[in-house]
Amino acid sequence: MASLNTAPSKPDAAPAATAAPRRRRRLDLHERPELILVPAVFVVVVLAWQFLTVPLGIKEYVLPRPTQILDAFVAQLGSPAFWSNVRVTVTEALTGFVIAAVGAILVGTFVAQVRVVERTVMPYVVAIQTIPKVAIAPLMVVWFGFGAESKIIMAAVIAFFPVLVNVIAGLKSADADKVEMLTSFGASKFQIFRMVRLPSALPFIFAGLDIGVVFSILGAIVGEFIGAKEGLGYQLLQANYNFDIPGLFAVLLALSVLGIVAHLIVRYANRRIVFWNSGDRGGAH
Amino acid sequence: MTRSAASSGNVRTPEDAHDRWIDVRGLQKIYRPRKSEPTHALADVDFTVRKGEFVAVVGPSGCGKTTLLKILAGLVQRSEGTVRISGVDVDGPKREVGMVFQAPTLLPWRTILENVLVPVEVQKLDRTAHRKRAVELLDMVGLGGFADKYPNELSGGMQQRAGICRALVHDPAVLLLDEPFGALDAMTREYMNVELLRIWRESRKTAVLVTHSIPEAVFLSDRVIVMTPRPGRIAEIIDIDLDRPRDLSIMASDAAGVYVERIRRYFNNSGVIN
Ligand SMILES: Nc1ncnc2c1ncn2[C@@H]1O[C@H](COP(=O)(O)OP(=O)(O)OP(=O)(O)O)[C@@H](O)[C@H]1O
Ligand SMILES: [Mg+2]
Numbered sequence: 243m244a245s246l247n248t249a250p251s252k253p254d255a256a257p258a259a260t261a262a263p264r265r266r267r268r269l270d271l272h273e274r275p276e277l278i279l280v281p282a283v284f285v286v287v288v289l290a291w292q293f294l295t296v297p298l299g300i301k302e303y304v305l306p307r308p309t310q311i312l313d314a315f316v317a318q319l320g321s322p323a324f325w326s327n328v329r330v331t332v333t334e335a336l337t338g339f340v341i342a343a344v345g346a347i348l349v350g351t352f353v354a355q356v357r358v359v360e361r362t363v364m365p366y367v368v369a370i371q372t373i374p375k376v377a378i379a380p381l382m383v384v385w386f387g388f389g390a391e392s393k394i395i396m397a398a399v400i401a402f403f404p405v406l407v408n409v410i411a412g413l414k415s416a417d418a419d420k421v422e423m424l425t426s427f428g429a430s431k432f433q434i435f436r437m438v439r440l441p442s443a444l445p446f447i448f449a450g451l452d453i454g455v456v457f458s459i460l461g462a463i464v465g466e467f468i469g470a471k472e473g474l475g476y477q478l479l480q481a482n483y484n485f486d487i488p489g490l491f492a493v494l495l496a497l498s499v500l501g502i503v504a505h506l507i508v509r510y511a512n513r514r515i516v517f518w519n520s521g522d523r524g525g526a527h
Numbered sequence: 528m529t530r531s532a533a534s535s536g537n538v539r540t541p542e543d544a545h546d547r548w549i550d551v552r553g554l555q556k557i558y559r560p561r562k563s564e565p566t567h568a569l570a571d572v573d574f575t576v577r578k579g580e581f582v583a584v585v586g587p588s589g590c591g592k593t594t595l596l597k598i599l600a601g602l603v604q605r606s607e608g609t610v611r612i613s614g615v616d617v618d619g620p621k622r623e624v625g626m627v628f629q630a631p632t633l634l635p636w637r638t639i640l641e642n643v644l645v646p647v648e649v650q651k652l653d654r655t656a657h658r659k660r661a662v663e664l665l666d667m668v669g670l671g672g673f674a675d676k677y678p679n680e681l682s683g684g685m686q687q688r689a690g691i692c693r694a695l696v697h698d699p700a701v702l703l704l705d706e707p708f709g710a711l712d713a714m715t716r717e718y719m720n721v722e723l724l725r726i727w728r729e730s731r732k733t734a735v736l737v738t739h740s741i742p743e744a745v746f747l748s749d750r751v752i753v754m755t756p757r758p759g760r761i762a763e764i765i766d767i768d769l770d771r772p773r774d775l776s777i778m779a780s781d782a783a784g785v786y787v788e789r790i791r792r793y794f795n796n797s798g799v800i801n
Contacts, residue, residue, distance in 0.1 A: 423632045426600050427646040427697075428620050437645070441636045518635040518677060 306488040314488035315495050331462050331474040338397025339458035346402050350409025375400050376464045383468045393465030400461035401454035412446025413439050445519045448512035455504040549576035554608035567758035568594045581734045583744035586754030592737040596703045600626045625699035627707040631686035633678040639689050640674040646697040664692040683710040704736040745786045753793050
């Protein structure tokens, strides 16, 4: 906050001068060596994997080389069946995620309003959180069948709790000073909620959504493991049965790409919506 | 029209009501935090403020000045005593009160203009008319070019000035100011003092200002309430007999110097150095 007059207006700070970012990047590398180290580790590991598996006598059907996985992955990209499975899994995960997010925000908002409700509900939330929720997948398949429903519900159940916990923590995180300021002008409880508590909770809610969206993919895959005729989880099991290990790794690669894309989308939305928060605050896990 | 007797038993005349526009009697405040020792913040505080009067409160840090202002604003419960504004018991926030907080307390997700309009939104006042007023107020405090910026793009002093605009935007009859100029440089501070006097004079507000600056208290006020260290009591209430309207040159006068010295002596005696 040194130069006030030249500070770019926040929402559209995109067109920046060319000299400044370059200087900043060089400075960043000095202060944050991980910017170099992270890709360097990746390259070293992949190269070692590529060139050491044969000399070490590791069988291809146990651990295929990165180039073989890449070949299998590229082959999948040309296969309509693969894309159909991607669509199935993404639809299940996203539907589950949306249900979880909306549900957790509504329930969390209600719980955070009334202290008695919060005190009553929180022990159960904590208890349920300690249950490994993948363990209920078989039950979901029994209850909701082999179709998409059981996967959507798995995705929703797994994504629900991280969002819920963050919504509750976020709604309680508002500065007492800001609440007092609004109170002094005669604001109602609802106005204080809308004008202070909810915006204060947004960084937390996004932290929860970030975890939740990745969990929802996990939930859909686990559901597909138990019983499905389509989806990436199904394809992964098929590759396993057929001893197509490069194909199995290709699905794993596809799943990580999905996870990363989902994470980046949430992060982008967070940056746009919670623009005032520089990202160094908020988020309970 | 029959006038109901005040709880003290005195029948209040209209002049009385005018003179006791803000009426504080036997005020005590003891904070009782759940997890620590109680703090006796205010003890036996009695004073009145006339309608349209400008009163400053000075006293050492921690003597309960903010507490006093928050009790007047209906934000903090008193432990004992009566507090009335325009004859009505203060039991919660009132719309005719505008408060400037010690910290700017802006909402980081709103632009400066939207922040200034918070009271208008809360009280559901006419938005277009008040928007114009908000822009004028921002111009007046030198933030005309910053209406659409966000608080984190402004310095602390600029944020504090926005906080002052927010307290004025709905034209409250009573203005409570908690060290509003603490974060400002000396030049801006003097300018803001003069502007505050102008607003106060033109809009005939009743103002209570907490400040650490003795010359500022003398320059602005009709009366200065000097408080003791905690628990805050009133040491003396000093009438400032300087002609109005005032400008900064009055501070060079002997009369002003005498007032400043007199108040300063309290601080020196109590061993509190500002
Ligand atoms: N919410 C609170 N709970 C407990 N104690 C409090 C609370 N607010 C203030 N106090 C205590 O009451 C006393 C008076 O505080 P107050 O903020 O009113 O002082 P002040 O005169 O405004 O000080 P300063 O000049 O430093 O702003 C202090 O000792 C403070 O620690
Ligand atoms: Mg204070």
